[in-house]
Amino acid sequence: MSNIFKVALAGLGTVGGGVVKLLLQHQEILLQRCFQKIELTDVADLNEARVKQLNIPESVRYYKDAAEMVEKTDADVVIELVGGANGIAYEICKKALQRKKSFVTANKAMIAHHGNELAKFAEEQGVFFGYEAAVAGGIPIIKSLREGLIGNNISEIYGILNGTCNYILTVMRETGRSFDKVLSDAQKLGYAEADPSFDIDGIDTAHKMCILGSLAFGIPIDLNALNVQGIRFITDADIAFAEELGFRIKLLGVGRRSQAGVSLNVYPCMIPQTAEIAHVDGVFNAVITEGDFVGHSMFVGRGAGECPTASAVVSDIADAALNRRLPLLGVPHQCIKSIPVIPLADREGEYYVRFQVQDKPGVVAEISKILGDKEVSIASMIQRGQSENGSVPLIMTFHSSKESAVCSALTEIERLECVLDKPCMIRIERL
Amino acid sequence: MSNIFKVALAGLGTVGGGVVKLLLQHQEILLQRCFQKIELTDVADLNEARVKQLNIPESVRYYKDAAEMVEKTDADVVIELVGGANGIAYEICKKALQRKKSFVTANKAMIAHHGNELAKFAEEQGVFFGYEAAVAGGIPIIKSLREGLIGNNISEIYGILNGTCNYILTVMRETGRSFDKVLSDAQKLGYAEADPSFDIDGIDTAHKMCILGSLAFGIPIDLNALNVQGIRFITDADIAFAEELGFRIKLLGVGRRSQAGVSLNVYPCMIPQTAEIAHVDGVFNAVITEGDFVGHSMFVGRGAGECPTASAVVSDIADAALNRRLPLLGVPHQCIKSIPVIPLADREGEYYVRFQVQDKPGVVAEISKILGDKEVSIASMIQRGQSENGSVPLIMTFHSSKESAVCSALTEIERLECVLDKPCMIRIERL
Numbered sequence: 001m002s003n004i005f006k007v008a009l010a011g012l013g014t015v016g017g018g019v020v021k022l023l024l025q026h027q028e029i030l031l032q033r034c035f036q037k038i039e040l041t042d043v044a045d046l047n048e049a050r051v052k053q054l055n056i057p058e059s060v061r062y063y064k065d066a067a068e069m070v071e072k073t074d075a076d077v078v079i080e081l082v083g084g085a086n087g088i089a090y091e092i093c094k095k096a097l098q099r100k101k102s103f104v105t106a107n108k109a110m111i112a113h114h115g116n117e118l119a120k121f122a123e124e125q126g127v128f129f130g131y132e133a134a135v136a137g138g139i140p141i142i143k144s145l146r147e148g149l150i151g152n153n154i155s156e157i158y159g160i161l162n163g164t165c166n167y168i169l170t171v172m173r174e175t176g177r178s179f180d181k182v183l184s185d186a187q188k189l190g191y192a193e194a195d196p197s198f199d200i201d202g203i204d205t206a207h208k209m210c211i212l213g214s215l216a217f218g219i220p221i222d223l224n225a226l227n228v229q230g231i232r233f234i235t236d237a238d239i240a241f242a243e244e245l246g247f248r249i250k251l252l253g254v255g256r257r258s259q260a261g262v263s264l265n266v267y268p269c270m271i272p273q274t275a276e277i278a279h280v281d282g283v284f285n286a287v288i289t290e291g292d293f294v295g296h297s298m299f300v301g302r303g304a305g306e307c308p309t310a311s312a313v314v315s316d317i318a319d320a321a322l323n324r325r326l327p328l329l330g331v332p333h334q335c336i337k338s339i340p341v342i343p344l345a346d347r348e349g350e351y352y353v354r355f356q357v358q359d360k361p362g363v364v365a366e367i368s369k370i371l372g373d374k375e376v377s378i379a380s381m382i383q384r385g386q387s388e389n390g391s392v393p394l395i396m397t398f399h400s401s402k403e404s405a406v407c408s409a410l411t412e413i414e415r416l417e418c419v420l421d422k423p424c425m426i427r428i429e430r431l
Numbered sequence: 432m433s434n435i436f437k438v439a440l441a442g443l444g445t446v447g448g449g450v451v452k453l454l455l456q457h458q459e460i461l462l463q464r465c466f467q468k469i470e471l472t473d474v475a476d477l478n479e480a481r482v483k484q485l486n487i488p489e490s491v492r493y494y495k496d497a498a499e500m501v502e503k504t505d506a507d508v509v510i511e512l513v514g515g516a517n518g519i520a521y522e523i524c525k526k527a528l529q530r531k532k533s534f535v536t537a538n539k540a541m542i543a544h545h546g547n548e549l550a551k552f553a554e555e556q557g558v559f560f561g562y563e564a565a566v567a568g569g570i571p572i573i574k575s576l577r578e579g580l581i582g583n584n585i586s587e588i589y590g591i592l593n594g595t596c597n598y599i600l601t602v603m604r605e606t607g608r609s610f611d612k613v614l615s616d617a618q619k620l621g622y623a624e625a626d627p628s629f630d631i632d633g634i635d636t637a638h639k640m641c642i643l644g645s646l647a648f649g650i651p652i653d654l655n656a657l658n659v660q661g662i663r664f665i666t667d668a669d670i671a672f673a674e675e676l677g678f679r680i681k682l683l684g685v686g687r688r689s690q691a692g693v694s695l696n697v698y699p700c701m702i703p704q705t706a707e708i709a710h711v712d713g714v715f716n717a718v719i720t721e722g723d724f725v726g727h728s729m730f731v732g733r734g735a736g737e738c739p740t741a742s743a744v745v746s747d748i749a750d751a752a753l754n755r756r757l758p759l760l761g762v763p764h765q766c767i768k769s770i771p772v773i774p775l776a777d778r779e780g781e782y783y784v785r786f787q788v789q790d791k792p793g794v795v796a797e798i799s800k801i802l803g804d805k806e807v808s809i810a811s812m813i814q815r816g817q818s819e820n821g822s823v824p825l826i827m828t829f830h831s832s833k834e835s836a837v838c839s840a841l842t843e844i845e846r847l848e849c850v851l852d853k854p855c856m857i858r859i860e861r862l
Contacts, residue, residue: 018724022582022724026582026583026584029582029584030581030582032649032762032763032766033577033581033761033762034581035763132579138722138725138726138728139728140574140575140578140579140580143571143574143575143578143579144571144574144575144579146464147571147574147746147749147750147755148563148571148574148575148743148746149571149742149746150461150464150465150745150746150749151453151457151460151461151741151742151745151746151749152457152742153457153460218463274710276707276710276711276731279705279707279710280707284727291569291742292738293449293453293738293739293741293742293745294569294732294733294738294739294742294743295569295732295733295736295738295739296715296731296732296733297569297570297730297731297732297733298729298730298731298732299728299729299730299731300707300727300728300729300730300731301725301726301727301728301729302725302726302727302728305726307723307724307725307726308724308725308726310582310724311580311582311583311722311724311725312579312725314581314582314724315578315579315580315581315582318578318581318582319578322755322757324578324753324755326753330464331463331464332463332466335463
């Protein structure tokens, strides 16, 4: 038990700070569980002051330049917590693999953009590559997919993968306040970035979802194959109507595989209040899988933050120390196979639509005529008398229909004189 | 990719059948994911007919005597799916380890009774020992605790670990029927054994809980340290009152570690309907952990059954094939340390009590006098006028109190003339 496993860490931001804290605080635990000392030997960050702030021992070598650190270090593993799909993160990743160093990252953007290439390169180099922290922070979902559920064909994987969106949607429901107001509060509280588009436009969820889809279905990582819709268009009215109809609105990544192909998408959707995932609120993430042997599984945990993400990074460090190497995407890169992508237009499912219409007779008749012509069948309808300037919301849900038919109907309906605004459509998922 | 990893399987019952099915059906998947062929080479079962029923290829050697198989086989791993804490299961386990074969089992009773000794022996022999299937079937909780959460101190672990009990409690709530009726139906449907005591008296949950407690807290497996209460005493009235009070009744294993020591117990308890775990119904299991870095995590999946358990067994086979050996309890056996056990009498928590009392004035006064004397404070009370033969239920919940005080009060209250039956006490857990 006297070996030392040396760790070089690039990036002393929030997550990097958490990793430092964990490594220093749990030395004894890690020694017992990894049968060797896990020792921080090198750190790199543009801001040297962080070294002191984090009480990093003086024996640890500091570099301003992460690339220089990776070039010079004799550590066993390089941890990349700089972030960004390209730039320095990608540079040090390639460099570490070239030097045959084990490599650990929390960088979902980099994996989403370069995962296929990195998988091949890491295999060729025979190097450990860990990215547990890249998806759903504290949830050991990469490990569960690659190892725990190894005996399964996964037919479905979906989840709440962005804590910021889940927090906003949760607070909107709890307070009845508007998207803009809740977002602005979330920014003040540090739950949303100053530029929130990466989160609220679904891009972060898409990065994670294309990684999960690849792991679950054995397909290449392909960010472009995903349709991505964020939550900006969700109004407090939609949240309230969802409640009334027995639903909750969640931003989900949804992946399905069938004989016909694979569909991977990110969109806010209405799920039954009785679904387990409907109760995953606030900053929590959840991933649900359907395996042919294991059946239905759910994993819930904190999706981000200093400490949960550090926990995931350290589980990768431990795997590296224990030499538990696996192909990045679960199978050797030559076994990864493309499957036809099913367009979202082919989705067969239920829909919720909120129309803003003139408060006058005949409106429902006009709208339902078009729906009927397109073979979209109405499942429920809510119409209230309270008119504002002669304009009222009209809520409909549709029985399972093809998305292309629904969209074509909505385009026609939007042109009606009695329809005052673009209809707001939200998919319903019976999870 | 041309290596062969040979599997010898003892026990072709429900789970054994599932493992055979998975190994035969997913040969291609397992070859890609384990980089070697996982091949069933030997099977043992008292009933030879099962070999045919399961379409086991003729090339597979059949043994009537599992011990003989383990003695003779040249397989790389021995899978024990015979069951039972002792007898043949224990015998072939020891024999396999002696022969330095990797060993995989779904046998929680054997681990609960002999885990410490087997941990030591497996380490001494330098042999892989997998038991993912022993706890919570399809949930990869052993892997998550030993690997995914490796960087955490776990302060709390609890869960729904017995599908039979969860099914019975779920159906009682959904139908309002009595325990006896629901149990008898569950037996007809195959969800409960002819002799159900192992499940409904909490023994099965206790086996699993002492394993989880050991893994989470680094303590020896000690079945005797657990207080175990089953669900036989839960009435349809309690289920209904729980609903009314905003609770659900679940049989939980509950483990906590604090400065003072560790508590590990199994009892039915009332949990808020808003708790995530309250929505884990039917035959599903759930495990919840609190780690100092990762925070709150929840894992949900099928707890038993042919296929989910087979999925867990096969994940162990894959780990064995990939030579991913870990100490049975996460740390080397010499690092396992006893911690003082906190008696259940010291529990500080809330309580629900149902008294059956005479329908006459002064009863509440008499009861509350005793509670007050013992410093047990009433949080809520339900009393209805509907008397049956002059007897009515009186429901009380208590603010956080010490269990010894509650028990002492209940013993005194039971002696009151106005109290017609033994009070029914159910712990409340704010999860």
